[in-house]
Amino acid sequence: MSTPIFTKTLESATRKKIDLILANLGWNTDETSPDCNVFTERAKTTEQNKKFKGKNPDYVLYKSGTDDPIGIIEAKRSGQSLRQALNQAINLYAEPLGLDIIFVTDGSIVESHDVRSKSNLKLDDQIITEFISEKQLLKFLEHGSQLYSPEKITYTKRELIKIFSEANDLLRKEGIREGIERFAEFSNLLFLKLISEIEEDRENSGEQRILEKKYCWESFYKLDPDRMLEYVNNIILPRLVNKYNHSGDVFQQNLLIKSPENLKKIVDKLSSLKLLDADSDIKGDAFEYFLKNSVSVGTDLGEYFTPRHIVKLIVDLVDPKFGDKIYDPACGTGGFLIEAFRHIKNKCKQTKENLQILKEKTVYGREISGTAKIAKMNMIIIGDGHNNIKQMDSLKNPVKGDYNVVLTNFPFSQTTDYSAFYGFNSEDANPVFLKHIIDSLDNGGIAGVVVPEGLLFDENSEYIKIRKILLETCNVVAVIKLHEFVFKPYTGQPTSILIFEKGRQTQNVWFFDVQEDGFKKTGSKLGRSPIEANDLILLRQIWKDKENSNHSFSVDFKKIVAEKYKLSMDKYRKQGKKTTDFVKLGEVCDIVIGGTPSRKDLSLYGGKNLWVKIRDMNRQMYISNTEEKITDKGVKESNVKLLPIDTLLFSFKLTIGKVAITAKELYTNEAIAGIVPKDNRVLTKYLYYLLPRLDYSTYSQRATKGKTLNKDIMRIVEIPLPSVEIQKKIIKELDAKESEKEKHLQAVAKIAEDQDKKINELI
Template sequence: MSLNKQAILQDIFQNAPPLNSEDDCAENIVIPFLQRLGYTRHQIGRKVSITGTSGHRFRKQADIVVYINQRPSLVIETKRIQHRLKEEDVNQALSYAQLLEPPTSIAVLTNGRDWEVYYLDKDDIGGLEAVPEPQELESIVLGISGTAIQTEKRQAAERLLVTIENKADLEVAFRECRKELAKEGLIAESAFDELTKILTCKFNEEKRASEGLATNRFTSQWLLGSSPLIALQQMFSDAKQTFNVFPTGTQIQIRSNETVEKIVRELEPFGLYGFKTPLGLAGAGGDVVGSVYEAFLTGTLRGDLGQYLTPRQLVEFMVEIADIQIGEKVLDLSCGSGGFLIRAFVHVRKKIRSLDISKDEKDRLVSNLVTNHLWGIEINPRLATLCRINMILHGDGYEHIYTGDSIRDDFFENTDGRRTDLAAIEQNNATKFDVILINPPFNIPYEDFTSLNRYVLGRGKAAQGSDYLILERAISLLKPETGRLLVILPHGVASGVSETEVRNFMKANTYIHACISLPVGSFKPFGGSNARTCVLYLMKTPKDNKKRFLAQAERVGYDITSKYYREIDLNDLPVIAEAYYNVKQNLQ
């Protein structure tokens, strides 16, 4: 008879000391839990060193490895109880599983309260009850003992761990690439375009190698046998077939073999593509795209357009409290490189892979998610291209990523020639959106009469800010009664006298469900802005409910005093998210 694992865990928590670290979680929650399942202490390894296929020994160690007959059979990656489990954690745990000797196919990720169970050869994601008991794990091990994990996948896992461990080194590599491109006269936007092409080549080469289709040519060794520039041009020609995101006729602009050699040498050690997991692709996009953005979108391209990277911590928080459901249609009207859409994809895909339905039905739901339910519009063609690449890497599709001005335009087109009419969607409740997530360009003035006259908040004015106009358009695109909007806006909208008109417009057209104040400097590392901001959660609900959720974040998981992005452990956002869910039902 199977054990009641939830009851066991609750009992352990009742007797646990304060939990302040990963080690506290491992020693006081996870190991006692494993022992209650029937594992002996000598079967449980702590801080197990990981060595790559190249002999590289990683600084980070697997937190817990469970052994069956001296064979590593289960990897458990533990996190602080305050930590929200994220995609990078999954990538790390599955990479450890592939690089153990011999490898194992099962990995568990937990912060003590939340448990996720992953199998390298399955698309299912299990919860606490899926943690195997000793006899079950032994049968799993017997079933895989004769199965060899492909060398390419193990090498991909090693490259991915190198990247996770050395984010600072990756940023240095991007800066070095920028210097090399500058020598060719490629600066600012041109340098950004060129690095996007080069990274697309690297993505594609790692993809082909991971799938066993061809040798990875994005290596210094490969370039020795040919003209580096000709080799890169051929890689890009092949990559354009996989990533149909570049305008017709786009070519590599580098002219020097030496530049190609240096850039390939800088980027070669890092893994950007990763390998297949139940969440999609390990290592795809995310921090890599953010690093590219910070290194190359400078001055003109970022500040003048009011475009600021939305930090991962805020993206995760907003998607978490939005709690997007399977089948819901999601939109970002200023999607940038796709942060909200990627996180929404991972969030919903995790729900799908956790369902107790057939694999074919899960695949159908995931395909529908990618092809029908994730929509983005981006005014900057460079960022739109990066978003499409990011979407392909994570979910194999970008059907509804469009380029255009979501304030002025109605008709939008993607690189496949697909067109959509936003005005028509506004007139049809059935085609409107369930969830809209946006960090709009801040206060870019729109001054032309035609644009201003389209909006209640623009009529009769000489100018109106982009953030308020895009707010109005977002509200018009929400499904009646059930639609919800999460948006980052200047804090004055919540209480400032000068923003009374905007606030009254929101009250007249939505229910203000929640307001989370962010500290001054939340966007300082992402463009130098010291503006105080907030996250507003608006609902298209007919209920006249006077209750709403209010919170103030003082710490957001990164240093808000520096112009450079640097992660820190202190983060109020997960605590606020948990507090929100504790009272959510009382707000209905």
């Protein structure tokens, strides 16, 4: 029986999606109603329609109760260019009607545009990537393309940060450990405040309360401190435990706070705020604050917290549908699941039956740590569904074909005892997590996953194996490279986003390079402030077509197979720029790693053998002496290895890229690699100038105190290798530049000396 050939998606299919979204936002799409403010393929009046000169706009939006048009929506079928749709909307419809606001969409990706500023609409410096209500559209028309939250909301956010800080101090005095434990305690009170406001809104709109008043905020916030602590522990928490803890440990039996006065102080602060007015993700703000300021969590926060604009991007690109079962095997506080829930809710008919499916049969998460209870609380706040959040080790519990969508940022560089469940031998959890994700998808399912860059290029046999499985059993739609500041200030781990569909082999992989994501490249603990430069706008525009651009290109499956299934974007971008042959460093050089004799045995130090540490590698090109020396016994009883004269020394741990050349035979510690040319194809001095200037961001791995390479990774670093004659010419030119640089440095040093001398004369 032949395989049926299906027809292409029509523009009308996209319009059906738009109609639902607009209705959910409060627009009236019933053109038989006098209150209709959305007209399709025509303007409202004959006079307006004439201005289109026979062309038909997809949607014209109107101010309610008037004939005044306020916006255009241009809908294109899936696969058509959004940029083309935008130009069409401006020239054919917006300009003839004198309109300023335009939305273009293919049914999944939405782009907003303001004709006046020729830019996207923005709210609080974040680009608008969805349709908006009439009320909000009118605000943009009045105030321009950039809106900020009302002062009330901005003030509330400032107050929240202040309360987080004060609560953190009070909880520290209670002896509660910093980070997740302290945040979990604060979350109990945040939950009570939020759920109480939600119940109040329900009651005011005529809906039935789910949680009775006697268990809400208004029942205890005015009590004296002793009575308040007693009421929360004896009345409220037992009720919450009884109502929600059947699905696991969501609420504790008693607060960890023991001081009634401390509880009263936190409650009084929260009582003055209306949290629902502040932000749709108050828990996210609190979670970020408590962990960002935690010393013990430190750089591991990148495993817990995915920036919200990246979460929204991945959800938009994957575009989960109503009826999908969505899974996050490392859900943390539930960020991906919450965004997916909202994404689907905005696009489906909000009947009682549909909402029941959304709450009970749509989102599923697992989390090995105690943050699972925070995810459960978050699910309760957005509409329940907490029963599907489980605290467990996902890798210990394989899943086979249960889900249509997987969205996750799994923790990197972890170890696991369960790799054998997935056909692997190593304790390294990175490839195992990716296999768990592939296995959990049903055929035809789609995943959006943040992965460490090393998983995409490392020649470790387990990494090659998982890439082979991925490419042969799934269609890798895209690899989106993120710059190293995306997860700052928590971690500088190089990462990429993988988008793949299970069920058929990859034919081509589309790569996109996010060099700017709309936020300043900084590691400041204060966070990354918004900027104009944002490659995510282009990514959204060309997503359906997967166009080639200055940021993107496609690579054929056969080429990827020939490169050991590597999916690192830089691997293929370099090939397009080569003006000379590239080789792996390990092909032309031996790489020798040093060691450190035991510091407990003083007899190993103080000898005559030169022993180099990074501190010895200052500005001098050649090393002929060292700060410390080791004895013959130190050589014999350690892992140090003798390096010959004319060896390049290269620092590769924590401080990457310091170089020097050995002028005598010597030894090094384990943070320095000796790079010894195997033959006459490469000159040591050429490597001296070359290696410090290479970009190691896609090769480096995260360590406790910073970035690091290792011997195996250094072997696969690719270097340009011109002929020896050309190498000699390069060395001659760079030697001249080095002499010139030295003269300038000496001149600068002389100026600094003169300045110091002048000041010393005064004092």
